[in-house]
Amino acid sequence: MGSLTEENYIKSIYALSEATGEVYVSELAKKLEVKLPSVNSMVKRLATKKLVAYAPYKGIKLTEKGKKEALAIIRKHRLAELFLVKVMGLGWEEVHDIAEQLEHVNSSRFYERIDELLNRPKFDPHGEPIPDSNGKIHNQQRTSLIHLEEGLTATITAVTEDEKSFLDHLNAKGLQIGDAVTIKKRELFDGSITLLHKSKKEILLTHQVAERIWVEV
Amino acid sequence: MGSLTEENYIKSIYALSEATGEVYVSELAKKLEVKLPSVNSMVKRLATKKLVAYAPYKGIKLTEKGKKEALAIIRKHRLAELFLVKVMGLGWEEVHDIAEQLEHVNSSRFYERIDELLNRPKFDPHGEPIPDSNGKIHNQQRTSLIHLEEGLTATITAVTEDEKSFLDHLNAKGLQIGDAVTIKKRELFDGSITLLHKSKKEILLTHQVAERIWVEV
DNA sequence: ATAAATTGTTAGACGACTCTAATATTTTAA
DNA sequence: TTAAAATATTAGAGTCGTCTAACAATTTAT
Structure with a gap:
C-alpha cells in the first residue's frame, strides 16, 4: 500500500483521465490544490513505482497496476458513502468528506463486512457504480x-x-x-x-x- | 488537529503515563517501535506546541491541552470499537486494529452519530470506559x-x-x-x-x- | 513563422519524521 | 565512590511531500 498522499494522487489521476485516458500536470495540480512542481515530482515517483506511465511534457496515464489501485480506493470510497447513508443514517450531501477519510482505511475485513451488510451493492448514494473486489465496474445506461x-x-x-x-x-x-x-x-x-x-x-x-x-x- | 503521528504519540504518552503521571523516552520508543532519537525530537516538537511538559533527562508529562487531545482520541477509538462490534457485528478480538485507524477520522458528525446509535455508551467492548465529549471519564469499581x-x-x-x-x-x-x-x-x-x-x-x-x-x- | 501566452521542468530549500553513530548524563552496584 | 550499565541527547543524514524562483518546451494567435 502506498501513502495517503499517493492514494489521493492515484484517485485523482483516475478521475481526471477517465474520459481521455490521460491527465495533464496542471489539471492534477488544480484538483489536488498543490503547485505544479509538487505534482511533477510526485508523478515521477509514481512512475518509478510503475503506477503511472509518464514522459515529460506528455500526459500522465495510469498503468494497469495504478488502475487497480485506483479502483480499490474508489470501491472503498463508494462503499463507505453508502454505508454512511444506509446504516448510519447520514444525509447523502454530508457523507463525501467522511468517505474521503474512510477510503484510506486499510482493512479488508472492514470493507468485506460493509459490502455484506449492504448486500453487495452496485451503486453508491450518488448513483455512481461501485467496483467489485476485482475492480470490475457494473455499468449502467447513462x-x-x-x-x-x-x-x-x-x-x-x-x-x-x-x-x-x-x-x-x-x-x-x-x-x-x-x-x-x-x-x-x-x-x-x-x-x-x-x-x-x-x-x-x-x-x-x-x-x-x-x-x-x-x-x- | 495534529498529524497522525502526533496523535499516536499523544495517545501513547497518555496510556503509559496514566499510572505515574509521566513516561520516559525509552518506554515511549519501545511502545511506538521507533528509536530513541526519534522520540526525543518529537517530544521536543510536542513541547513547543505545549502538548507536553518536558525537561531533558526527566519524564514526559502531558499538559492539560495534551490530555484533552489524548482523551478525544481515546474516545474515538473506543466508540469505534464498540460500533464495530455492536453495529457491524465484528468480534471484539479483531476490532482493535481497525479502530486504530478510525480514531484518526476527523468528523464530529461521524462520531456524534456513532455515539447516538450506540445510545451514548459508557464502556467499550473490552470494558474500558469511553470518555464523554468533554473528556470526562465515568469511572467504575475495579x-x-x-x-x-x-x-x-x-x-x-x-x-x-x-x-x-x-x-x-x-x-x-x-x-x-x-x-x-x-x-x-x-x-x-x-x-x-x-x-x-x-x-x-x-x-x-x-x-x-x-x-x-x-x-x- | 515568429512572438506571446501557456504549460511543464529543474534547482534548491524547508518541515515532518525517521535513522545511525557519537557523546553525555544518570543510576546501579562493586 | 568510582566503574560499569542503563538511559538520554546531539549531530548529521535520508525520505516524503511541499514550496518559490528560474528556465525550457509547446501551443496559439497575430
Missing part, C-alpha cells in the same frame, strides 16, 4: 437530463458529485436518486429545463445543474 | 481477579487490552465481558486460579491471565 426530448419521462440514476453545494441544491429542489421526472419544457436560449416531478411539483433547473444529472429512460 | 478471595462471585467488567492473542485466549476459554464467575481455588505456589463459570464449566487461568481481568464484586 444519459444526461439535457439530452432528453420534451415529453419524455426518465428516472434519475446518478449525479455528478463535485461539491456539497450542488447536492444541497438538489435536496432543496426535492430531487433524489430514483425519482421519476418528465421533461416539460426545454428553453433554447439558456438551456434551462422545467421538470414535472412525482411530487406533482414543477421544478426549474438551469443548464449547469441539469447537465450534471444522469437518467435512465 | 478489582483484578487475582485479588478476590476464594468463594467470592464477581462480574467481569473489563480486560487489559494489549494483544489480540490474549483476547483469543479468553474467547477460547469461553469468557466474556459481563460474565459472572466464582473463585473456586487459588493456587498459592503459581498464582493460578480456578473459576466456576455460569456455563457450569470450571476454568483454569494462569496468574498472568487472571491479573489482566477486571471484575466488580
Whole structure:
C-alpha cells in the first residue's frame, strides 16, 4: 500500500483521465490544490513505482497496476458513502468528506463486512457504480437530463458529485436518486429545463445543474 | 488537529503515563517501535506546541491541552470499537486494529452519530470506559481477579487490552465481558486460579491471565 | 513563422519524521 | 565512590511531500 498522499494522487489521476485516458500536470495540480512542481515530482515517483506511465511534457496515464489501485480506493470510497447513508443514517450531501477519510482505511475485513451488510451493492448514494473486489465496474445506461426530448419521462440514476453545494441544491429542489421526472419544457436560449416531478411539483433547473444529472429512460 | 503521528504519540504518552503521571523516552520508543532519537525530537516538537511538559533527562508529562487531545482520541477509538462490534457485528478480538485507524477520522458528525446509535455508551467492548465529549471519564469499581478471595462471585467488567492473542485466549476459554464467575481455588505456589463459570464449566487461568481481568464484586 | 501566452521542468530549500553513530548524563552496584 | 550499565541527547543524514524562483518546451494567435 502506498501513502495517503499517493492514494489521493492515484484517485485523482483516475478521475481526471477517465474520459481521455490521460491527465495533464496542471489539471492534477488544480484538483489536488498543490503547485505544479509538487505534482511533477510526485508523478515521477509514481512512475518509478510503475503506477503511472509518464514522459515529460506528455500526459500522465495510469498503468494497469495504478488502475487497480485506483479502483480499490474508489470501491472503498463508494462503499463507505453508502454505508454512511444506509446504516448510519447520514444525509447523502454530508457523507463525501467522511468517505474521503474512510477510503484510506486499510482493512479488508472492514470493507468485506460493509459490502455484506449492504448486500453487495452496485451503486453508491450518488448513483455512481461501485467496483467489485476485482475492480470490475457494473455499468449502467447513462444519459444526461439535457439530452432528453420534451415529453419524455426518465428516472434519475446518478449525479455528478463535485461539491456539497450542488447536492444541497438538489435536496432543496426535492430531487433524489430514483425519482421519476418528465421533461416539460426545454428553453433554447439558456438551456434551462422545467421538470414535472412525482411530487406533482414543477421544478426549474438551469443548464449547469441539469447537465450534471444522469437518467435512465 | 495534529498529524497522525502526533496523535499516536499523544495517545501513547497518555496510556503509559496514566499510572505515574509521566513516561520516559525509552518506554515511549519501545511502545511506538521507533528509536530513541526519534522520540526525543518529537517530544521536543510536542513541547513547543505545549502538548507536553518536558525537561531533558526527566519524564514526559502531558499538559492539560495534551490530555484533552489524548482523551478525544481515546474516545474515538473506543466508540469505534464498540460500533464495530455492536453495529457491524465484528468480534471484539479483531476490532482493535481497525479502530486504530478510525480514531484518526476527523468528523464530529461521524462520531456524534456513532455515539447516538450506540445510545451514548459508557464502556467499550473490552470494558474500558469511553470518555464523554468533554473528556470526562465515568469511572467504575475495579478489582483484578487475582485479588478476590476464594468463594467470592464477581462480574467481569473489563480486560487489559494489549494483544489480540490474549483476547483469543479468553474467547477460547469461553469468557466474556459481563460474565459472572466464582473463585473456586487459588493456587498459592503459581498464582493460578480456578473459576466456576455460569456455563457450569470450571476454568483454569494462569496468574498472568487472571491479573489482566477486571471484575466488580 | 515568429512572438506571446501557456504549460511543464529543474534547482534548491524547508518541515515532518525517521535513522545511525557519537557523546553525555544518570543510576546501579562493586 | 568510582566503574560499569542503563538511559538520554546531539549531530548529521535520508525520505516524503511541499514550496518559490528560474528556465525550457509547446501551443496559439497575430
